[in-house]
Amino acid sequence: MRGLVLGAALLTLGAAAAGACDLDAALGRALFARAWVPAPSSTKGNDGLGPLHNARACQSCHEGLARRPVRLGPDGTVASENLVLRLSDAEGRPDPVYGAQFQTRGLPAVPPEGWAIHAGAGYAAAGLAYGPLQPSTRVGARLAPALRGLGALETVPEAAILAIAEEQAQGPDGVRGRPRWITGPDGARRLGRFGLKASTATLEAQVGTAFALDLGLSTPDRPAPAGDCTARQEACLAAPGGGGPGNPEITAELVGLVARFLASRPAPEPAQDPQGLTLFAEAGCAACHRPALPSSSGSLPAYTDLLLHDLGPGLDGGATEPGITPTAWRTAPLWGLSETLRNGAGLLHDGRARDVSAAIAAHGGEAEAARARFRALPGPDRARLLAFVGNL
Ligand code: HEC
Ligand code: HEC
Structure with a gap:
């Protein structure tokens, strides 16, 4: 009898834990699909997009968590969001004006940095709105990968x-x-395993980077509300941001929910x-x-x-x-x-x-x-x- 009761209690506990996990994954799925809006918005908790950004939702680049073709306009302009241009010199230092990623969208008062075009065998930055790139800056295209089996790889x-x-x-x-080797915000050294160059050690860190770099939303690890704006992008810095010091647009909890959603997907x-x-x-x-x-x-x-x-x-x-x-x-x-x-x-x-x-x-x-x-x-x-x- 006692064993049975204990067994039943454990079963209930197990079911509750599994339920909590499913719920987290469901919330994470909704956040992954959500189209973010600029701050301040009437729907609190939905805002902080940009000022400069590449898309409004994770989903825009990772539709169905799959890798998709790049769509090109008739003149070779990249029309889909799933291809981004990274910027750095040969040592990995970001461009002093455009930052680490070429943002193709901006909020109304903030000019987008430009757009990507298919040129020769690769891609180039076009329509540079903030003047030329620094001569040593190199442009590198990256296609949004499929997001499968990430929980297992972790x-x-x-x-x-x-x-x-x-x-x-x-x-x-x-x-x-x-x-x-990646040193986390907690000072611990972990092996990088996510990102095309293994630049993050945990799914949470990778998700946080995506919020900051792709959507322009601040996170506990990247608290600047203006994301990848540089000192030379005044309109971007002056645009209203959500959050503030110690109060990021995306909390650690939200980052965790999205990470758990991705981890819950079957390999x-x-x-x-x-x-x-x-x-x-x-x-x-x-x-x-x-x-x-x-x-x-x-x-x-x-x-x-x-x-x-x-x-x-x-x-x-x-x-x-x-x-x-x-x-x-x-x-x-x-x-x-x-x-x-x-x-x-x-x-x-x-x-x-x-x-x-x-x-x-x-x-x-x-x-x-x-x-x-x-x-x-x-x-x-x-x-x-x-x-x-x-x-x-
Ligand atoms: C503008 C397009 C774009 C948006 C929006 C975007 N991503 Fe990505 N994502 C990419 C690209 C490109 C890469 C490859 C980046 C790299 O490592 O060089 C990537 C990589 C990833 C990876 C690493 C996959 C692996 O195999 O290691 C994860 C996880 C991820 N994204 C999650 C997200 C989440 C969560 C969001 C929303 C918060 C998001 N992404 C928004 C384009 C995007
Ligand atoms: C020295 C390590 C190494 C060896 C050996 C190697 N690969 Fe790769 N492979 C890589 C790396 C690194 C990439 C990613 C390159 C990139 O994204 O530009 C890759 C990418 C690929 C891709 C593209 C995958 C995708 O998702 O786009 C295919 C297909 C592939 N390799 C097949 C092979 C086959 C078949 C062989 C044997 C003939 C092979 N590789 C040998 C390291 C290796």
Whole structure:
């Protein structure tokens, strides 16, 4: 009898905890979809957008949490919001006037910085409203990635990632993955794992960065209400902001809800093809794209090592971040790639590769040996490997 009562009590407790989690995720989902408005607004808690920003909602760039194609206007102008331009010099210092990201939208009294255009093989900044970029500023396009399996990736033990880096350091291929260490606001050093250059260590930090940089909403870690405005952008600094010191537009609680929503989404389940996997491993792809990454929920078919690799000048991303060469990227997780291809979205950090074969052809630097081995495969094996990757 006692056991039964205790069992029932635990069950109720379990159900309540699960209910709280579901509720958090549901609230987080609503925040992810919400279109933010400028401060001050009549609907408190909905405001603080901008002054300069790239979109009004997370959802505008991450529709359905999937990677989408870039839409271009007839003159090559980027018409969709999901491609952003980052700005920095070769050492990762932001442009003194335009800041770290080129904001294509502004509130009524604040001119947008300009717009992105498709030029040659890449993208450029156009219509520069605040004068020229500093001569040393480099422009780098980044396409909004799919947001899948992030909760699982957050639970990969740091020791496992470091062990992969050590193993790579012994290998003959010149694969030399580097962990990126991030010091958080609490002073603790953690391994970076989110963002195309592994620039944040936790989902919460990544979500906070998105609120600040993409939407112009201040967070506890980035309290400036004017977001990415610089001292030279007076209208931006003068625009009314929500919040204030110690009272950010987005509280830590809201950041946490969105992070929990993203973490609650199921991870992709790539199709299995043992023969394809063997070819993938033999070519050397699996040195970086790990088919079985340990995590608290078992082995993940994420096809990443969460480490940074130098892929050579062909994948120079223009803008970068302090301490990271412009040619270094976190190994792109390949799970969910089939959905990206079905959507017709391009591959690699700026979507430049139309298909898997073009993506492989762009691999250089540390991936040179793998690319060469792929090229040397007999035709049918090459086709098999491409089909394997395309179905992940
Ligand atoms: C203007 C377009 C845009 C908006 C709006 C936007 N994002 Fe993103 N998001 C991106 C791009 C581009 C990247 C890749 C950035 C990088 O690391 O270089 C990204 C990366 C991410 C990542 C990292 C994914 C990974 O694989 O590590 C997460 C998580 C994320 N965004 C969540 C959000 C959330 C939450 C919001 C709303 C608060 C948001 N984003 C708003 C464009 C956008
Ligand atoms: C040295 C590490 C390394 C090796 C080896 C490697 N890759 Fe990659 N791969 C990366 C990195 C880093 C990226 C991200 C590059 C970028 O975004 O510009 C990437 C991106 C990709 C992408 C694009 C994914 C996306 O989401 O857009 C595909 C497809 C891919 N690799 C397939 C392969 C295949 C197939 C092989 C073997 C022939 C291989 N890679 C070998 C590191 C590696």
